[in-house]
Amino acid sequence: MDFIMTTYSKDQIFNLLSEIPDPEIPVINIIDLGILRDVKFENNLCTVVITPTYTGCPAMKVIEDDIRCKLKEIGIENIKVELVFSPAWTTDWISEEAKEKLRAYGIAPPDHSTVDKKVLLGKARELKCPLCGSIHTEMISQFGSTACKALYRCLDCKEPFDYFKCL
Numbered sequence: 496m497d498f499i500m501t502t503y504s505k506d507q508i509f510n511l512l513s514e515i516p517d518p519e520i521p522v523i524n525i526i527d528l529g530i531l532r533d534v535k536f537e538n539n540l541c542t543v544v545i546t547p548t549y550t551g552c553p554a555m556k557v558i559e560d561d562i563r564c565k566l567k568e569i570g571i572e573n574i575k576v577e578l579v580f581s582p583a584w585t586t587d588w589i590s591e592e593a594k595e596k597l598r599a600y601g602i603a604p605p606d607h608s609t610v611d612k613k614v615l616l617g618k619a620r621e622l623k624c625p626l627c628g629s630i631h632t633e634m635i636s637q638f639g640s641t642a643c644k645a646l647y648r649c650l651d652c653k654e655p656f657d658y659f660k661c662l
């Protein structure tokens with residue numbers, strides 16, 4: 496019986512894991528992003544349930560390693576990271592606070608998940624510039640600095656910006 500494990504509550508683990516930033520957007524953490532779904536203690540095993548933003552996102556491996564690392568720091572050795580794909584993650588799970596942080600960071604936060612599908616289909620849409628708020632923007636590339644982002648440009652302030660398009 497591992498007594499260390501039982502001394503932590505689910506809230507404490509959530510708190511600890513909130514220190515893990517999204518590898519691609521360091522200003523928001525994995526709880527802001529809405530991908531941390533649950534933490535369970537069963538017998539001697541700590542199970543962390545996460546829902547990937549989209550299956551091909553290489554950042555998920557980094558997040559998984561970070562979770563294991565954090566838990567080991569507090570003495571939890573027996574860890575299972577469970578990936579749950581249903582219900583699928585949507586941009587609606589990103590907290591309002593996190594959307595503000597994204598805006599401040601210069602990334603246009605997703606406003607609705609259906610909109611992202613249009614981005615994936617390569618159709619430019621009206622997207623507000625996070626720098627000046629102008630809606631005169633155009634998509635330059637379907638892929639921004641990472642596969643999770645599309646690159647846009649503001650026609651008014653001429654600044655390029657990333658649009659977070661994870662599905």
Ligand SMILES: [Zn+2]
Nearest residue numbers: 624627649652
């Ligand atoms: Zn602008």
